Amino acid sequence: xxxxxxxxxxxxxxxxxxxxxxxxxxxxxxxxxxxxxxxxxxxxxxxxxxxxxxxxxxxxxxxxxxxxxxxxxxxxxxxxxxxxxxxxxxxxxxxxxxxxxxxxxxxxxxxxxxxxxxxxxxxxxxxxxxxxxxxxxxxxxxxxxxxxxxxxxxxxxxxxxxxxxxxxxxxxxxxxxxxxxxxxxxxxxxxxxxxxxxxxxxxxxxxxxxxxxxxxxxxxxxxxxxxxxxxxxxxxxxxxxxxxxxxxxxxxxxxxxxxxxxxxxxxxxxxxxxxxxxxxxxxxxxxxxxxxxxxxxxxxxxxxxxxxxxxxxxxxxxxxxxxxxxxxxxxxxxxxxxxxxxxxxxxxxxxxxxxxxxxxxx
Amino acid sequence: xxxxxxxxxxxxxxxxxxxxxxxxxxxxxxxxxxxxxxxxxxxxxxxxxxxxxxxxxxxxxxxxxxxxxxxxxxxxxxxxxxxxxxxxxxxxxxxxxxxxxxxxxxxxxxxxxxxxxxxxxxxxxxxxxxxxxxxxxxxxxxxxxxxxxxxxxxxxxxxxxxxxxxxxxxxxxxxxxxxxxxxxxxxxxxxxxxxxxxxxxxxxxxxxxxxxxxxxxxxxxxxxxxxxxxxxxxxxxxxxxxxxxxxxxxxxxxxxxxxxxxxxxxxxxxxxxxxxxxxxxxxxxxxxxxxxxxxxxxxxxxxxxxxx
Numbered sequence: 001x002x003x004x005x006x007x008x009x010x011x012x013x014x015x016x017x018x019x020x021x022x023x024x025x026x027x028x029x030x031x032x033x034x035x036x037x038x039x040x041x042x043x044x045x046x047x048x049x050x051x052x053x054x055x056x057x058x059x060x061x062x063x064x065x066x067x068x069x070x071x072x073x074x075x076x077x078x079x080x081x082x083x084x085x086x087x088x089x090x091x092x093x094x095x096x097x098x099x100x101x102x103x104x105x106x107x108x109x110x111x112x113x114x115x116x117x118x119x120x121x122x123x124x125x126x127x128x129x130x131x132x133x134x135x136x137x138x139x140x141x142x143x144x145x146x147x148x149x150x151x152x153x154x155x156x157x158x159x160x161x162x163x164x165x166x167x168x169x170x171x172x173x174x175x176x177x178x179x180x181x182x183x184x185x186x187x188x189x190x191x192x193x194x195x196x197x198x199x200x201x202x203x204x205x206x207x208x209x210x211x212x213x214x215x216x217x218x219x220x221x222x223x224x225x226x227x228x229x230x231x232x233x234x235x236x237x238x239x240x241x242x243x244x245x246x247x248x249x250x251x252x253x254x255x256x257x258x259x260x261x262x263x264x265x266x267x268x269x270x271x272x273x274x275x276x277x278x279x280x281x282x283x284x285x286x287x288x289x290x291x292x293x294x295x296x297x298x299x300x301x302x303x304x305x306x307x308x309x310x311x312x313x314x315x316x317x318x319x320x321x322x323x324x325x326x327x328x329x330x331x332x333x334x335x336x337x338x339x340x341x342x343x344x345x346x347x348x349x350x351x352x353x354x355x356x357x358x359x360x361x362x
Numbered sequence: 363x364x365x366x367x368x369x370x371x372x373x374x375x376x377x378x379x380x381x382x383x384x385x386x387x388x389x390x391x392x393x394x395x396x397x398x399x400x401x402x403x404x405x406x407x408x409x410x411x412x413x414x415x416x417x418x419x420x421x422x423x424x425x426x427x428x429x430x431x432x433x434x435x436x437x438x439x440x441x442x443x444x445x446x447x448x449x450x451x452x453x454x455x456x457x458x459x460x461x462x463x464x465x466x467x468x469x470x471x472x473x474x475x476x477x478x479x480x481x482x483x484x485x486x487x488x489x490x491x492x493x494x495x496x497x498x499x500x501x502x503x504x505x506x507x508x509x510x511x512x513x514x515x516x517x518x519x520x521x522x523x524x525x526x527x528x529x530x531x532x533x534x535x536x537x538x539x540x541x542x543x544x545x546x547x548x549x550x551x552x553x554x555x556x557x558x559x560x561x562x563x564x565x566x567x568x569x570x571x572x573x574x575x576x577x578x579x580x581x582x583x584x585x586x587x588x589x590x591x592x593x594x595x596x597x598x599x600x601x602x603x604x605x606x607x608x609x610x611x612x613x614x615x616x617x618x619x620x621x622x623x624x625x626x627x628x629x630x631x632x633x634x635x636x637x638x639x640x641x642x643x644x645x646x647x648x649x650x651x652x653x654x655x656x657x658x659x660x661x662x663x664x665x666x667x668x669x670x
Contacts, residue, residue: 037581187623192635196586205376210624358626
């Protein structure tokens with residue numbers, strides 16, 4: 001390199017640095033993904049992996065994808081993350097709530113690696129971003145269908161862990177079921193696992209044995225739908241995380257589809273062209289991260305129309321699933337008439353709304 | 363007849379079915395350990411059985427053949443363990459753990475393309491007229507054949523281990539392989555057959571998960587059931603009927619705690635969800651307390667070579 005060029009490059013570099021927005025781009029990015037379950041779970045992890053594949057497709061040779069399945073939440077995750085960071089990953093997506101503390105701990109040691117944590121709220125270091133999807137918007141639509149469809153007036157929800165994410169979904173589901181059918185009662189079962197098909201099936205069976213005929217689940221596999229399918233149409237359910245279309249001719253009447261692809265493509269792209277910045281992303285139906293799977297013919301046409309109208313209103317921003325007046329379970333007021341829930345309240349949600357029976361495990 | 367919204371008849375009927383995978387795997391492992399071999403690969407054999415059974419059932423359309431396929435798959439995988447530990451005298455603990463990891467990996471690979479398929483249903487064995495009887499109907503007559511098979515196997519193994527020549531030989535090999543060898547028994551050959559039997563039982567237990575309890579294939583479908591089975595064998599002091607009690611207790615309390623949650627009992631969910639583990643261990647430990655030393659086969663986990 002000639003001296004003149006060197007000087008020019010240095011000047012250019014200074015200019016870029018002072019410009020700020022023109023941070024250094026990258027020629028090639030190694031994007032790594034940490035999964036809590038197997039990519040063949042047909043639900044949560046499957047959808048994240050679809051997002052990873054979309055990144056590969058979008059950028060071809062410019063990205064390298066690496067992923068690890070079945071990483072337990074907790075100390076093991078820290079080991080995996082450290083290995084990935086040492087192994088040359090430029091950006092690491094940790095795709096489960098329980099990776100929150102390990103992600104921040106490892107991020108402190110590798111300031112040059114970007115970390116993206118799904119569904120969490122801690123961004124303790126400048127290289128940690130969080131992203132989530134407003135699943136509660138989809139739960140509102142499921143709740144409406146559940147309220148209209150139940151014959152026994154008993155609806156069920158299989159919870160995984162008592163975290164804000166899940167509590168939010170339960171509240172949204174219940175509020176809209178109640179609005180559609182004032183007599184509805186909700187039973188919540190906590191499975192304390194994200195992925196254990198046999199236990200998820202047992203939980204669904206326990207609900208069905210006690211007269212529940214609409215089941216929503218917040219765990220990762222298709223087992224609750226498989227259990228509902230054994231009742232020959234008496235019990236319906238929803239696809240969770242993925243469309244679960246294989247149960248369309250059976251119990252699945254609609255679904256929430258997590259579509260992570262646009263986000264992953266955007267973030268890796270930002271890293272490639274140098275526009276990457278720390279952020280807290282939380283998109284919903286409007287942003288395309290939450291999709292509502294086809295509502296099947298098992299649902300009467302007018303209920304389907306109402307559900308779709310609800311979906312469109314949420315997408316258009318004219319309706320917020322948590323619009324007051326809403327009281328907390330103990331009767332104390334939460335949202336006043338017409339008020340909508342601030343994001344901070346939702347992300348820290350640790351209470352049931354009025355009408356739900358039972359306690360949230362602490 | 364309901365207690366707080368829970369029907370005990372349905373509860374018992376459910377627990378009998380939900381305990382089958384653990385019961386089958388634990389019975390198989392009981393025989394393996396009574397022969398002096400510690401095979402920690404139960405989870406791997408179960409998951410490979412779950413996949414093998416699923417593939418065979420889907421391809422042939424016969425759930426019964428599916429269970430046979432599951433048993434064969436589990437047995438084949440266990441023969442790898444047998445080869446390594448009985449022929450090459452590898453460490454049993456390490457080999458067993460590796461077998462679990464291997465089984466999970468192979469099943470994940472082999473299961474590509476089987477996601478989202480529904481297997482042919484495993485239906486109840488006896489006619490509805492019997493299954494519809496009050497109380498005894500659902501509990502005694504309302505099951506599929508595998509439930510009866512698992513109970514029959516408990517009885518058969520108890521009989522074989524306790525009162526037959528074959529059982530005596532297996533126990534001799536497990537208690538003192540030197541003595542058994544001196545008497546002219548082929549220690550490693552007997553152990554190999556026990557390992558294959560244990561693999562077949564674990565494979566069938568796994569197949570019950572993918573064919574009957576959660577009729578579908580997803581990666582890692584057994585989700586740790588093999589480890590529960592291993593623990594139950596130890597806490598049941600290597601006795602078949604106690605294994606049955608342990609499996610039913612574990613399955614029963616798992617089902618019960620979920621039902622209690624649905625019914626809205628006042629018991630905090632945290633206690634409910636740890637109850638299956640705590641109570642099963644507690645009951646089995648109390649049952650075996652106060653007897654002569656816990657009854658572990660004396661040669662458990664030790665390899666044998668005839669040169670000594």
